[in-house]
Amino acid sequence: MSKRTIGLDEQLYSYLLSVSLRESEILQKLRQETATHPQGTMQISPEQGQFMRLLIQLIGAKKTLEVGVFTGYSSLSVALALPADGKIIACDVSEEFTAIARRYWQQAGVADKIDLRLAPALETLDELLAKGQAETFDFAFIDADKENYDGYYERSLQLIRPGGLIAIDNVLWSGRIADPQIQDESTQAIRALNQKLRDDERVTLSLIPIGDGLTLALKRH
Incomplete structure (x- = not known):
């Protein structure tokens, strides 16, 4: 037992993956290709992807939202x-x-499940709301520009049904979030949302130290 979350050094992280990661060949190929990308660090970790798959199954999700696609992992x-x-x-x-994402969606046979909207996400979310899509989504994953995180969260909260789940990535921001000397716009935006979520009675909250920090916000009935 431990009275606080333990840290993961390389040896322990490797062990975690060795005994728990169930990553399909297509996901592994996409992750390996993205690792060679100049902005490859934007990709989520494989154990986080697996955790999200579990969440989807736990809540019986059928209709989901993603804000920030990158290469599609x-x-x-x-x-x-x-x-x-x-x-x-x-x-x-x-x-x-x-374009990389589309290629792998096609190879995996799931391209028909994914409706890609190439436009500023706030515009897409506002359009969904305008078309009467409020409270019709089961799950939302937010992983895009940090300055707009609050806007993405507020719109996602309207689009998610009661009992639906919002997952917000990068909420620990490689540890920079806890350093008061770091005051760039992205870091301040994440800090502000983290503080807001702590006191937001519209959701049940948990911040999970997986990947770069993942906040789970369950919309209350």
Whole structure:
């Protein structure tokens, strides 16, 4: 037992992966290709992808939202866990990055589950709300530009059904979040949202120290 969360050095992290990671060949290939990308550190960790697949199954999700696609590892992870009639509306602004994602979605046979919207995500989310999509989504994953995190959260909260789940990535920000000397705009935006979520009675909250920190916010009834 431990009265606090333990840290993971390389040896312990390797052990964790060795006894728990169930990563399909297509996910492994995508992760390996993304690792060679100049911005490869933007990809989520494989154990986080697996955790998200578990969450999708636990809440019986069928209709999900993703804000920030990059090369598609998170959306592919979720799509593989969704039922045959499941759907992801995926928001991104980069044709270049998402071209890689599209290729792997196609190879994995899940391209028909993913509706990619190439536009600023706030515009896409506002459009969904305007078209009467409020409280119709089961799950949302937010992993895009940090300055707009609050806007993504507020709109996702409207789009998620009661009992639905929002997952917000990078909330520990490689530890920079806890350093008061770091005051750049992205760090301040994450700090502000973390503080807001702590006191937000609209959700049940847990911040999980997986990957770069993952906040789970369950919308209350």
